[in-house]
Amino acid sequence: MNFLKLKEARIKKKFDKNLKQISEHRIVSQKEIKSVGVLTTASISLSVDLQTKIEAILGVKNVKIYSFKKYSKLDDVSFKYFSEKDINWKGMYVQPSFKGFLEEPFDLLIGYFNEANLYLETAILQSNATFKAGFSGVNPKLYELDISEKTTHVDAFLSELKKYLQILKKLKN
16 A cells, blocks of 8 residues: 555545635735745746745745655755655644744745645645735635736736735735
8 A cells, every 4th residue: 555645645634624614714814915935846946036036026025935846865855845755644744944934924925836736735724824825726715816827927927916916905016
């Protein structure tokens, strides 16, 4: 029996249960955005300089980014990446630096990935961010704002995000 598949099934069951509870009791913050966190995949973060683009377009400083990377015994522990090994059977992240990232109360958390990924979706669900935005087609229950765009069109995604955040008065013009 494949233990990873069994672990994923347990995490998925816990994820669905938590998603239902949270979506019923969600409160959206009206605070202005000053801190931004980003969850993405390693392939996206290696091909695009998200931090620089987000800081330039949204006009915020100190954007923090964490990327999901498939576990490999050859990789060293990094403060930029997390893997399926960093989550326990109960669906809780255990790596201290990533756990700290999730506990940080970001004003905006961007889920910068457009394909379903149990580990990224679980991280977004567990995050203490007060406002969450991401790509439509992933899981609309995770986000307060979801935008339909391709991950390769970073500038288009961020300008659309900025437009909606200004309408919601979460960013100054």
